[in-house]
Amino acid sequence: MPQDAHATGSADPAEVYDVIVAGAGFSGLFLLHRLRSAGFKVLVIESGGGVGGTWYWNRYPGARCDVESVDYSFSFDEGLQQEWVWTERYAGQAEIRRYLDHVADRFDLRRDIRLNTRVDAAHFRSDTADWLVHTSDGATLISRFCIMATGPLSSIKPPDFEGLADFAGQWYHSARWPQEGVDFTGKRVAVIGTGSTGVQIIPTVAKLAEHVTVLQRTPNYSIPARNRPMSKEELDEVKATYADRRVRARMAASGVPNPPVLEPGEGVPEDEKRAHFERGWAIGGVVGILRAYSDIITSTEVNESLARFVRDKIADTVHDPVTAEKLTPRDYPLGAKRLCVDSNYFETYNRPNVTLIDVNADPIVRITPRGIQTATGHIDVDIIVFAIGFDAITGAVKEIDIRGREGLTIQDHWREGPKAHLGLAVNGFPNMFLMTGPGSPAVLGNVVTFLEQQVEMIATILEMVRSDGARTIEAEQEAENTWAAHVQEIASQTLFMKGKSWFIGANIEGKPVGFLPYAGGLVRYHAECEAMVEAGLRGFSLTK
Ligand code: N01
Numbered sequence: 215m216p217q218d219a220h221a222t223g224s225a226d227p228a229e230v231y232d233v234i235v236a237g238a239g240f241s242g243l244f245l246l247h248r249l250r251s252a253g254f255k256v257l258v259i260e261s262g263g264g265v266g267g268t269w270y271w272n273r274y275p276g277a278r279c280d281v282e283s284v285d286y287s288f289s290f291d292e293g294l295q296q297e298w299v300w301t302e303r304y305a306g307q308a309e310i311r312r313y314l315d316h317v318a319d320r321f322d323l324r325r326d327i328r329l330n331t332r333v334d335a336a337h338f339r340s341d342t343a344d345w346l347v348h349t350s351d352g353a354t355l356i357s358r359f360c361i362m363a364t365g366p367l368s369s370i371k372p373p374d375f376e377g378l379a380d381f382a383g384q385w386y387h388s389a390r391w392p393q394e395g396v397d398f399t400g401k402r403v404a405v406i407g408t409g410s411t412g413v414q415i416i417p418t419v420a421k422l423a424e425h426v427t428v429l430q431r432t433p434n435y436s437i438p439a440r441n442r443p444m445s446k447e448e449l450d451e452v453k454a455t456y457a458d459r460r461v462r463a464r465m466a467a468s469g470v471p472n473p474p475v476l477e478p479g480e481g482v483p484e485d486e487k488r489a490h491f492e493r494g495w496a497i498g499g500v501v502g503i504l505r506a507y508s509d510i511i512t513s514t515e516v517n518e519s520l521a522r523f524v525r526d527k528i529a530d531t532v533h534d535p536v537t538a539e540k541l542t543p544r545d546y547p548l549g550a551k552r553l554c555v556d557s558n559y560f561e562t563y564n565r566p567n568v569t570l571i572d573v574n575a576d577p578i579v580r581i582t583p584r585g586i587q588t589a590t591g592h593i594d595v596d597i598i599v600f601a602i603g604f605d606a607i608t609g610a611v612k613e614i615d616i617r618g619r620e621g622l623t624i625q626d627h628w629r630e631g632p633k634a635h636l637g638l639a640v641n642g643f644p645n646m647f648l649m650t651g652p653g654s655p656a657v658l659g660n661v662v663t664f665l666e667q668q669v670e671m672i673a674t675i676l677e678m679v680r681s682d683g684a685r686t687i688e689a690e691q692e693a694e695n696t697w698a699a700h701v702q703e704i705a706s707q708t709l710f711m712k713g714k715s716w717f718i719g720a721n722i723e724g725k726p727v728g729f730l731p732y733a734g735g736l737v738r739y740h741a742e743c744e745a746m747v748e749a750g751l752r753g754f755s756l757t758k
Pocket of ligand 1: 278279281367408412429431432555603657716
């Protein structure tokens with residue numbers, strides 16, 4: 215694409231790009247590789263001090279993926295998937311970071327990545343049909359296209375507990391963990407939050423700390439990961455059939471390849487269902503349980519069978535019946551809040567150095583210099599860990615001062631709730647694309663499979679725009695509204711809406727409530743994207 219067409223007055227020609235990508239996580243790395251290979255001049259801007267996105271920031275103890283490593287990895291390059299050696303069934307944070315560092319080196323990506331730099335603002339200029347991008351190092355860059363690969367779970371929910379500023383100990387948010395780590399040895403620790411993150415932190419820290427007090431607001435369903443080392447034989451077998459495995463992943467709603475056939479559970483006798491769940495429990499992980507039947511997330515009957523099964527497992531595992539009851543979710547369907555996958559989570563409550571407090575019964579009143587004051591007493595602690603989650607899917611995009619046509623801000627456009635055509639592009643914001651945006655399916659399955667599909671789709675669109683000679687491409691309002699309605703319609707057919715979770719924005723005060731991801735699954739989503747492309751970029755308008 216010619217550069218000088220949109221270079222202006224003071225701009226350094228070297229700082230004019232075809233595509234600027236915000237974020238160097240899985241999405242940003244693959245976007246850079248894919249678009250650079252297609253001849254676009256690309257720059258990736260990353261606020262972290264290294265590549266990896268969520269895996270750069272979430273270095274808390276116990277951080278581990280809960281999709282199997284061999285699937286939670288790029289499929290776009292046969293050499294890469296053949297040479298990389300995964301050492302565990304579920305990769306830990308450090309191993310995933312090593313993998314992404316390897317990807318960055320192997321494909322020579324680093325020369326087009328600017329680290330320790332934030333995209334502060336991106337303003338569209340209608341006269342030159344490009345974006346002015348302002349970064350935290352004071353630079354102003356120009357780009358024809360902007361892609362927000364800022365991550366669905368990267369904008370943290372900050373702890374806003376009264377008195378926190380006076381706390382004399384150390385405190386950490388799980389997703390802003392210090393590079394040098396935290397020494398928990400012999401420390402009295404409080405953990406607030408029992409989502410996927412807390413469920414990983416608590417067993418790990420309990421092994422090191424003198425005492426751990428868990429402050430729980432909502433109990434979670436959690437299933438055992440059954441993590442284990444990968445044997446060479448197992449890895450060799452995967453590698454011998456990788457191509458087939460990847461095809462099966464793309465053909466599955468969740469982007470994970472097995473099991474191949476899913477039957478509905480409705481009407482299946484209870485003892486038969488339980489036997490099936492028992493097999494899944496033994497296999498471990500989401501593949502084992504959530505996909506025991508095709509209708510777990512749509513049938514109240516089947517969901518309740520599985521929920522009862524998990525509740526019984528909690529009762530069997532946790533010795534103290536009062537603690538077991540506190541840990542048992544009873545008032546929302548399994549999966550309506552994201553299902554957790556753990557290593558000895560419930561078992562940890564049998565340790566003498568772990569105490570559970572239900573903050574509904576005994577609310578946190580304030581943080582004091584020495585610890586946490588609850589309604590009934592004071593907990594003395596040295597360290598507080600906040601595993602309280604994220605402003606999911608839209609938070610990181612809204613942190614940037616994004617202005618589209620006529621100065622329209624993304625915050626204003628999404629005031630009533632976020633909308634994006636196929637989760638990819640927003641009306642009023644020409645030449646801008648979103649990765650894992652609202653209305654895209656990524657967070658409801660294997661995000662790596664999903665994001666590869668989205669990167670390919672965005673690359674296809676940009677290539678079409680380039681061959682067309684168009685200056686701008688923009689999602690049409692009607693297409694955006696139609697997709698947003700479809701996203702809610704599909705969600706309403708599931709049990710997802712019945713949990714107060716980040717899936718629906720319920721974890722952030724004032725956030726409009728509505729289902730954020732697309733629950734139709736990868737296959738259906740991909741078919742919708744293909745149909746859009748085949749119909750000549752249906753739902754987008756192009757200008758010359
Ligand atoms: O965040 P969450 P997360 N007082 O929002 C509680 C991915 N992930 O970081 O449920 C007391 O799920 C809150 O309570 P409640 C994964 O997609 C993946 O754990 O709102 N408690 C909840 O218990 C996941 O879903 C992996 O009542 C407060 C917790 O904090 C997503 O990231 C690992 C509170 C927040 O849970 C987010 O997970 C980790 C308050 N004021 C994360 N505010 C793997 O792949 C919040 N809470 C394994």
